[in-house]
Amino acid sequence: MTFPKKLLVIGLCSYSSALFGQAQAVLSHPFQSHSSLNLSSSHNLGDQPLRELAPGALEDLGLNSRFHLRSKEETGLNLYNDNKIESISYGFELDSVPVCDLEVKVHRSLDGQTTLMGDLPPNPAGQASKFVWADSASVEKIVSQTFVMASLGADSKVLSQEACLYTENGLKPVYKMVVEARGLIYEVVADGNEVYRFDPRHFHANGTAEVYEFNSTDGQTASLELPDMDPSGYLVNKNFQSCLPTTGGRALCKPGDGTANYPFAQKANLDFDYSPQTEISQFTQTSVFAHTNQALKWLKNHGYQNYGTALIKLLPHAVFSNGDINNALYQPATTTTTPMILVGDGDGVGLQNLGTDGDVVSHELGHHVVYHTVKTISGESLVLHEALADFFTFARTGDACLGESICPQDDGRSYCYKPRQCLRTAENDLKFGAAGLPTQAHLQGQFVSGMLWDMNTKDSIPMDHLVTLVLKGIDLLVTNSGYKHFIVALMLVDHSDFDGQYCSKILSRAKSRGLESKLTDVTCDTIVDNPTLTPAPTSSVATPTAAKS
Ligand SMILES: [Zn+2]
Incomplete structure (x- = not known):
């Protein structure tokens, strides 16, 4: 008897719809055109206990008689907890050796519709009459090599192993192993x-x-959460990836x-607790990554929705052009590259501590927020870009005070506005417009940032409301928006x-900061009376350069 390899795959969604009255359609579907495979038609499955009839049904479907079923789990009908499908699951054994990778479940719904989920093992005929397992030394060697090649270290350890049959192009005698590497657990199936x-x-x-919550003037480090980390132990999650420069x-x-040029920060247990004194590069990588994640989390908590998937x-x-390291930069995505935030180290004269001060990457991430709508960089x-990022x-x-740890004490050549x-x-x-x-x-x-700061400190607009005004206001802007658009956007939100x-x-705060001449035709009444107000764009032109820090 032949049967399709995948008899039926039902996701959880189908189950829930089945429970809401579509059971017939969902569960009986694959059998409608293959009546010989319909368990219901070959067995009276309506009243017999499932565990008694399922083995015969599996044999009818083509399970070779050399396999023995290993009953794993049985779930009965329960009308009180709404379980309207009874199920029984099996693994397989051949000559007392388990099949590593297969499981089948037989499900029966209240109306007797029965469905098999999972694959049956291949026919063992034609295989070697006796399977021979590799010696454990050669298996451990290939496992160890695999972990080294995956950058998971040379000290992986096999914690347990079970001889079993793996169903890839027939049946293969393999070991299924639990392996520990750098504190994390892996499941490995291998032969010699x-x-x-x-x-x-x-x-x-x-x-x-373990980084400074804000910057080195904190005096001590704090534990900042790193969300949804990649199991590789590197500084990667779905939003950010930490990279390093090469000599080229x-x-x-x-x-x-x-x-x-530097060792990658990597912690298998995801606890990045580098020393700021003796592991400066890894501490800096961790700081940049942690602070960017912190800034994004704060923005999202305030309603930011346009991060995108990149x-x-x-x-x-x-290192920037001419060997400059006193800078940081946001580089928007291009058609072929994802966005990047670059952070120099600072030379200690112009600037310092750029990698460990959270304000630096926070500013650069701000450019990403604004760049969603305002793409003109002149x-x-x-100016609006820089102001809102700050x-x-x-x-x-x-x-x-922006970047309070990054200004060197010798102010002779420093870039700091407040030396x-x-x-x-x-x-x-x-x-x-003023001197x-x-x-x-x-x-x-x-x-502009001072004007917004005044709206909170002097005009008593609560900071959370002000952040909402700015975040939602940014969404209303166009590619070359300037000051007038921005103020009107705040008023519209x-x-x-x-x-x-x-x-x-x-x-009135905008006017007190010199924007009176830009806002001659804007009043609170015009905002109310004219909700489709579309102010004239400013006269700036687009340039392809990145938005510098
Ligand atoms: Zn900037």
Whole structure:
């Protein structure tokens, strides 16, 4: 008798729909055109106990008589807990040796519809009459080599092994092993020549990073959670991947693909507790990764939804053009590359501690948030980019000083707006169009971040509401939006989400920061009366350069 290899695969969703009255359609489906396979038609399965009739049914379906069934589990009908399908499951044995990888379940619903799930083992005829298992030394050797090649270390240990038959192109005598490497458990199926299966028997788990919560002025490190970590033990999860530079100036993101200038941080137990004194590179990699994750978590907690699915690559120890290391940078995705955040080390003269101060990557991630809508990197759009990237950092830390650990004590050549203290500050009186407004985009952005900071500290708009206004406001902007668009966007979100209660505060604060000339035709009434208001775009032009820190 022939039978399809996959008789039926039913996902959990089908089960739940089956329980809601579609049982007939879902469960009987594969048998409708193959009546010879229909258990119901060949057996009276309506009233006989399932465990008595299932073995005969499996034989009818083609199970070779040399196999013995190993009953594993039985679940009866239970009308009280809503279990309307009874089930029995089996493994297989051939000459007292178990089949490693197969299981079948026979399910019967209340109306007698019966379904087999799972594959039957292949016919053993034609196989060697006696299976011969490899000696354990050669099996352990190939397992050890596999772990080394997977960058999981040379000290893997086989904790247990069971001789069994693996069903790949017939039946193969193999060992199914539980192997420990660097504190994590793997399941391996191998013989003396080949590893057939090599699966982590653990799932994405949270890790921890021992880093400064904010920066080195904290004095001591704290445990920050690292969500959904990859089981490889490297600094990778679904949002970020830690990379390292190579001598050729490349970013190496997969440790096996080349040689990096620094050792990759890797902790199999996902507890990244490197010393800030003696393991500086790994501590820096961990800091950059942990701080970016922290910043993203905070944004998401405040309603940020546009992260996208792309993995953002992180590059600590980055070197920029002309050997500059006093910078950090966000590079948006291109058609062929994913976004990347690059962080230099600082030379201790211009800047310092860039990799361990959370404000640095927080600012760069802010560019990713703004870049969702504003893609022009010049003029007012660029200043807005820098200002909002700073604002998210100020709002999250509750601290108006950006990068308080990154300014060297010798201020002669430092880049810090407040020498020896802050790269930039939200506590400022800078005004658009007024004397003293810096021309450099980052520094000029302080008039916008300072304006937003004032809306909280002076105008008493709660910080959570202000962050919502800014995050949702960004969604309303266009590729070359400038100051006017931004203020109007804040007012529109205020109108839709906060009943317009902050409108006059937003408008008057914007005017006090020199934006009066930009807002001559904007009033709180025009926002209310004209919900489709579409302000004229600014005159900036697009350039392909990345948004620098
Ligand atoms: Zn920037």
